[in-house]
Amino acid sequence: MTAPLLDVQGLRVAFGGKEVVHGIDFHIGAGEKLALVGESGSGKTVTALSLLRLVQNAQVQGSARFAGAAGGERDLLALSEHALRGIRGKEIAMIFQEPMTALNALYSVGDQIAEVLELHEGLSKRDAQAAAVQLLADTGITEPERRARAFPHQLSGGQRQRAMIAMALACKPRLLLADEPTTALDVTVRAQILDLLSALQQKHGMAVLLITHDLNLVRRFADRVAVMESGHIVEQGPVGGVFGAPQHAYTRRLIDSRPTRDVVPPPTTDAPPVLAAQGLRVTYPVPRPGIAGWFRSGAFVAVQGADFRIAPGETLGVVGESGSGKSTLALATLGLLRHDGALEVGGQRWGAGSTQDRTLRRTMQVVFQDPFSSLSPRMTVEQIVGEGLTVHSPELDRAARRERVLAALADVGLGEAQFPALLDRYPHEFSGGQRQRLAIARALIVDPSLLVLDEPTSALDVTIQKQVLGLLQRLQRERGLSYLLITHDIEVIAAIAHQVIVMKDGAILEHGPVEQVLEAPEHPYTRKLVAATVAG
Amino acid sequence: MTSAVPTVSPSPGRRAWRRFKRNRLGFWSLVLFSVLVALSLFAEVLSTDKPLVVRYEGTTYFPVLRDYSEKTFGGDFETPADYLDPFIRKRITQGGNWAVYAPNPYGPKTLNYFASSPNPAPPSRENFFGSDDRGRDLLAQLIYGFRVSVLFALALTVIGVVLGVITGAIQGFFGGKTDLAFQRFIEIWGSMPELYLLIIFSAIFAPSVALLLVLLSLFGWMGLSDYVRAEFLRNRQMDYVRAARALGVSNLQIMWRHILPNSMTPVVTFLPFRMSAAILALTSLDFLGLGVPPGTPSLGELLSQGKANIDAWWISLSTFAVLVITLMLLTFMGDALRDALDPRKTDT
Numbered sequence: 001m002t003a004p005l006l007d008v009q010g011l012r013v014a015f016g017g018k019e020v021v022h023g024i025d026f027h028i029g030a031g032e033k034l035a036l037v038g039e040s041g042s043g044k045t046v047t048a049l050s051l052l053r054l055v056q057n058a059q060v061q062g063s064a065r066f067a068g069a070a071g072g073e074r075d076l077l078a079l080s081e082h083a084l085r086g087i088r089g090k091e092i093a094m095i096f097q098e099p100m101t102a103l104n105a106l107y108s109v110g111d112q113i114a115e116v117l118e119l120h121e122g123l124s125k126r127d128a129q130a131a132a133v134q135l136l137a138d139t140g141i142t143e144p145e146r147r148a149r150a151f152p153h154q155l156s157g158g159q160r161q162r163a164m165i166a167m168a169l170a171c172k173p174r175l176l177l178a179d180e181p182t183t184a185l186d187v188t189v190r191a192q193i194l195d196l197l198s199a200l201q202q203k204h205g206m207a208v209l210l211i212t213h214d215l216n217l218v219r220r221f222a223d224r225v226a227v228m229e230s231g232h233i234v235e236q237g238p239v240g241g242v243f244g245a246p247q248h249a250y251t252r253r254l255i256d257s258r259p260t261r262d263v264v265p266p267p268t269t270d271a272p273p274v275l276a277a278q279g280l281r282v283t284y285p286v287p288r289p290g291i292a293g294w295f296r297s298g299a300f301v302a303v304q305g306a307d308f309r310i311a312p313g314e315t316l317g318v319v320g321e322s323g324s325g326k327s328t329l330a331l332a333t334l335g336l337l338r339h340d341g342a343l344e345v346g347g348q349r350w351g352a353g354s355t356q357d358r359t360l361r362r363t364m365q366v367v368f369q370d371p372f373s374s375l376s377p378r379m380t381v382e383q384i385v386g387e388g389l390t391v392h393s394p395e396l397d398r399a400a401r402r403e404r405v406l407a408a409l410a411d412v413g414l415g416e417a418q419f420p421a422l423l424d425r426y427p428h429e430f431s432g433g434q435r436q437r438l439a440i441a442r443a444l445i446v447d448p449s450l451l452v453l454d455e456p457t458s459a460l461d462v463t464i465q466k467q468v469l470g471l472l473q474r475l476q477r478e479r480g481l482s483y484l485l486i487t488h489d490i491e492v493i494a495a496i497a498h499q500v501i502v503m504k505d506g507a508i509l510e511h512g513p514v515e516q517v518l519e520a521p522e523h524p525y526t527r528k529l530v531a532a533t534v535a536g
Numbered sequence: 537m538t539s540a541v542p543t544v545s546p547s548p549g550r551r552a553w554r555r556f557k558r559n560r561l562g563f564w565s566l567v568l569f570s571v572l573v574a575l576s577l578f579a580e581v582l583s584t585d586k587p588l589v590v591r592y593e594g595t596t597y598f599p600v601l602r603d604y605s606e607k608t609f610g611g612d613f614e615t616p617a618d619y620l621d622p623f624i625r626k627r628i629t630q631g632g633n634w635a636v637y638a639p640n641p642y643g644p645k646t647l648n649y650f651a652s653s654p655n656p657a658p659p660s661r662e663n664f665f666g667s668d669d670r671g672r673d674l675l676a677q678l679i680y681g682f683r684v685s686v687l688f689a690l691a692l693t694v695i696g697v698v699l700g701v702i703t704g705a706i707q708g709f710f711g712g713k714t715d716l717a718f719q720r721f722i723e724i725w726g727s728m729p730e731l732y733l734l735i736i737f738s739a740i741f742a743p744s745v746a747l748l749l750v751l752l753s754l755f756g757w758m759g760l761s762d763y764v765r766a767e768f769l770r771n772r773q774m775d776y777v778r779a780a781r782a783l784g785v786s787n788l789q790i791m792w793r794h795i796l797p798n799s800m801t802p803v804v805t806f807l808p809f810r811m812s813a814a815i816l817a818l819t820s821l822d823f824l825g826l827g828v829p830p831g832t833p834s835l836g837e838l839l840s841q842g843k844a845n846i847d848a849w850w851i852s853l854s855t856f857a858v859l860v861i862t863l864m865l866l867t868f869m870g871d872a873l874r875d876a877l878d879p880r881k882t883d884t
Binding site for chain 2: 334361362380
């Protein structure tokens with residue numbers, strides 16, 4: 001074996017005396033694709049950033065020997081800031097998760113790429129611009145010359161990430177650090193970006209260090225994989241070996257975290273559907289340009305004419321990419337958005353009067369995606385979970401309310417045994433998964449028959465995601481709940497839904513039982529979506 | 537103390553208070569300021585021309601609480617006793633009689649007819665900080681002036697905060713046309729010439745502290761309402777507000793229980809700065825003669841006296857010192873508060 005391109009030995013990173021990376025070793029050969037896998041907080045991003053010493057206020061120890069093009073091995077961690085600046089962007093480039101914030105909003109994309117070329121390659125302005133257009137063309141962006149003059153906000157997420165890649169590859173680096181390069185993108189775009197990275201990697205013969213939490217990505221992309229857990233590399237080796245015969249318990253758990261289907265078919269009753277929509281349509285007013293905008297505003301159709309029914313005990317999955325109108329659909333069914341068309345909750349309509357609306361609210365509750373913004377940081381667990389009771393059962397006294405709150409918390413697997421004085425705690429003391437359980441408890445306490453789940457697991461780590469899905473499945477079995485599940489993740493749909501709706505640009509493209517839609521999709525878009533998930 | 541629930545971490549408010557306490561300058565500014573305000577609240581005991589207790593020929597008198605005529609202490613007239621009169625002073629301290637005077641034996645309006653030097657008199661054993669051009673004791677003026685300023689500022693701040701929070705909350709929460717209408721109203725209202733109105737009104741009505749409070753309050757809420765509006769606009773989009781709506785919580789409850797506690801950071805942060813701005817406003821109006829009615833002890837009036845009597849350095853110097861110290865304490869507190877409430881700061 002030839003000497004590795006990058007050889008990291010005993011890397012330790014600490015913030016203010018608190019160590020987050022505890023002495024890890026790994027190496028990347030020239031032209032090799034290594035994936036660093038781990039959940040949030042495992043230290044994988046910090047590891048990559050500290051290689052280029054891009055983390056502020058961090059104490060970094062160990063060595064990272066890099067065989068640069070300039071000849072000779074150099075320890076990245078011991079180089080002077082000045083020498084390191086020559087390596088950053090030129091020999092080791094980086095792409096980030098969120099291309100919108102990684103690009104400067106005030107310069108055109110072409111200018112930003114050209115700047116790198118002027119800086120590192122000493123090209124003239126004119127040559128750099130031409131080279132920038134060529135680089136953009138290499139990334140498969142349509143109309144590269146026009147895109148080069150575009151500003152970041154004028155590009156779509158996928159185009160921005162392509163522009164980022166073009167910028168990173170401008171100086172033909174020998175190593176590319178890719179930090180969750182596809183996480184912020186839609187599934188169908190994810191596959192494209194990954195293919196692009198593979199193609200470019202082969203073309204330039206560069207090495208890639210891919211940082212991700214997504215095992216599908218690793219399977220599809222990497223040669224070797226290193227699994228990180230709370231600052232340690234617990235296992236590394238060729239992808240086939242690690243995935244085929246995982247040695248470490250954590251790796252097994254990670255691989256095992258694919259959501260499993262464990263649902264019973266909805267009971268066949270003659271009971272009316274808990275939710276029925278006929279021609280549900282939601283529009284947003286958008287300002288019109290010019291003087292006309294003073295008097296009238298245009299309308300943006302977010303959901304155009306959706307028809308669906310949810311029977312008791314049934315899960316309807318709504319799948320679509322960002323901007324497809326699926327979250328709008330959820331808010332409209334909750335009666336939180338003005339909508340047209342017929343929408344009946346348990347045979348009743350929204351807006352018939354405040355008393356009726358309040359009883360309707362009781363039958364229908366919601367769990368949101370982000371467990372950090374969905375709980376008020378200044379309320380205790382008792383106040384958060386008990387709020388529904390103060391609205392719907394004002395006759396309960398404090399002791400009775402407490403009892404119900406504790407019962408609801410126990411239902412979602414949070415108990416006083418785990419958390420002493422659970423009721424007096426504030427949300428910031430809980431992890432993401434626990435917060436999501438709190439949010440579910442808040443919804444369950446009023447004993448609804450339908451839960452609207454708006455991306456309930458997409459902000460969670462994979463192992464936690466599996467637990468929360470398991471909890472939702474158990475609650476459905478025990479209580480006969482119906483779910484309206486909004487998600488972008490086909491795997492979640494496959495695990496929990498009975499019926500599926502596929503949405504794109506506010507329209508329903510396909511609607512049917514989950515087996516039929518996922519296994520024999522009719523619409524080309526659904527086929528693309530399913531293929532991207534299975535492969536990517 | 538052993539706590540029964542050792543693992544529970546304190547509420548966000550309590551953690552902010554801890555961070556505030558860790559800022560020594562801010563914390564001790566708060567302590568010192570509170571002590572000064574508390575002392576000034578007892579000004580009637582600390583600085584008054586009437587003795588606190590008098591023992592005269594076997595009877596105990598409390599001149600601070602009641603007026604006694606000169607005749608009570610062997611004088612010739614029915615008029616209230618002037619305890620600075622050397623004759624009375626002699627009567628009530630001679631033989632078995634005794635009297636306890638206040639630490640600073642002058643009230644805010646006391647004119648000492650028996651002063652040993654012409655007015656304004658420099659600092660001496662008679663007047664610790666000297667006297668002003670009307671013969672009133674400067675220390676007494678400063679104590680009462682400080683109290684008026686602080687209480688006025690406190691009242692103005694409270695009214696401004698209440699009005700600002702209410703209007704900001706309504707604009708931010710309901711948004712849309714309500715917001716639009718309110719914003720235009722604020723723009724029109726904010727472009728009224730405040731100072732001219734004050735001058736006009738002080739010509740029409742008899743000047744008083746209450747009138748001043750009303751006039752300044754009419755304009756003082758606008759700055760804060762913008763911040764509260766922005767916070768409400770941001771927070772009403774949060775998922776926890778949506779979840780509360782889905783639960784059927786009423787608008788008022790959502791504003792009060794969910795959004796308001798999460799929108800108070802700019803309000804609390806600005807409190808000390810608003811107070812120092814209010815003190816400055818009152819001082820400058822008094823300086824211009826548009827402020828409190830004549831005779832009310834006030835720092836601004838003292839400053840204008842200092843300007844008129846530039847050679848009586850003790851007037852301007854001590855007033856200036858009181859103002860600077862007050863405003864500095866408030867600024868230090870404000871800085872510490874801002875740091876304590878910064879969401880990016882952690883407890884470590």
